[in-house]
Amino acid sequence: MTETTADSAPAPDALAGVLADAPFVRLVATDDGDALAAAGTLARALRERGVPFQVRIARDPVPDTAGDDVAVTLGVDRGTHAVPGARRPASTTAFAVARELGVEPDPVIALAGVVAAGSVPGTDGSGDALEAADRAGAVTRRPGVAVPTADLADGIAASTLVRTPYSGDVEATRAALAALDLPAELDGDAHRQLASLVAVDVAGAEGASTRSASSVERALRPYAIDAAAGPFETVGGYADVLEALAREEPGTGVALALASEPGDDLRTAAVDAWRSHGTAVHRTVDDATTGRYDGCLVARVDAPASTLPTVARLIRDFRSPEPVAIAVDESAGRIAAAGTGDRGIGDACRSAVREAGGDGWGDETRGGVAVDGDPTDALAALRGAL
Numbered sequence: 001m002t003e004t005t006a007d008s009a010p011a012p013d014a015l016a017g018v019l020a021d022a023p024f025v026r027l028v029a030t031d032d033g034d035a036l037a038a039a040g041t042l043a044r045a046l047r048e049r050g051v052p053f054q055v056r057i058a059r060d061p062v063p064d065t066a067g068d069d070v071a072v073t074l075g076v077d078r079g080t081h082a083v084p085g086a087r088r089p090a091s092t093t094a095f096a097v098a099r100e101l102g103v104e105p106d107p108v109i110a111l112a113g114v115v116a117a118g119s120v121p122g123t124d125g126s127g128d129a130l131e132a133a134d135r136a137g138a139v140t141r142r143p144g145v146a147v148p149t150a151d152l153a154d155g156i157a158a159s160t161l162v163r164t165p166y167s168g169d170v171e172a173t174r175a176a177l178a179a180l181d182l183p184a185e186l187d188g189d190a191h192r193q194l195a196s197l198v199a200v201d202v203a204g205a206e207g208a209s210t211r212s213a214s215s216v217e218r219a220l221r222p223y224a225i226d227a228a229a230g231p232f233e234t235v236g237g238y239a240d241v242l243e244a245l246a247r248e249e250p251g252t253g254v255a256l257a258l259a260s261e262p263g264d265d266l267r268t269a270a271v272d273a274w275r276s277h278g279t280a281v282h283r284t285v286d287d288a289t290t291g292r293y294d295g296c297l298v299a300r301v302d303a304p305a306s307t308l309p310t311v312a313r314l315i316r317d318f319r320s321p322e323p324v325a326i327a328v329d330e331s332a333g334r335i336a337a338a339g340t341g342d343r344g345i346g347d348a349c350r351s352a353v354r355e356a357g358g359d360g361w362g363d364e365t366r367g368g369v370a371v372d373g374d375p376t377d378a379l380a381a382l383r384g385a386l
Contacts, residue, residue: 092129
């Protein structure tokens, strides 16, 4: 169990100077799409500069140094060289550092990291990346829904950017889309019809929270990616894939983030992992038993550990009337929490395990707890800390 320090992004030129002279760089990123995109951006720049490096993903990154190696943590403010992501997407800082290294970084993966962080391209320091993508013709804003795949039913069913009555069920999604009688080649009007359907179905779903109407906005009016500029259909879809891979298959996630031109096999593996993750998450939300408490909604679930953080986020965004959602798998002794704003979720998780035992981690908006055995005491301590 480790403590975090105050979140402050490093000066890009200072970090670039350290990296340029490093004999070896060890990049360790938190298990989320923003940190993974940041790791990929820095790693590609280091490769172009001829600096040896290693990349790994960890739920609670700790700097890993040996000798003169330089360790950089991504997504958390820990260690001498850190690119935190709580107040500004780590991917935007990584983009600036790569430029200071004399490399022109891929703006599309940086923008995907921005969306994965819950931000909007062009804000929170991502203006340079959006400008570069626009200048290169890599992205175009259009109506519609952000999905990674050309198959809209597949994309919407597995997406964790939305929660509709048919999420997790591709055939039910296909039936909902068929009712629109969309043309084979979607024009602007067809994309608008699609976006309206999803927005209405998200907000009108049984159990939808008042927050769902605003949460769905991040999946609408996406930035479409030019076929030659990225492996997926939209920036938001790319973000969804990175977020899933960081937890489900980090090795595939790192390979994707490092690949400037991913091959068909890698893209297929990434989409398969994303689809499995999203489908499992939605089915878990379907089966969850919830209880409302002061300040949080607790969902008791039976789910793989890799999906628990996404379950908590989805419930927070689309089901919870409270600002914090907690997903608990009692049989596995696992807890994941997601909150709105800067609620100190990670500190609350660490505080909970000081009382109940186990391991706690996280940042301002998300965190987790793992214990041996029944997590009831840890859950009670977490609720108290929040």
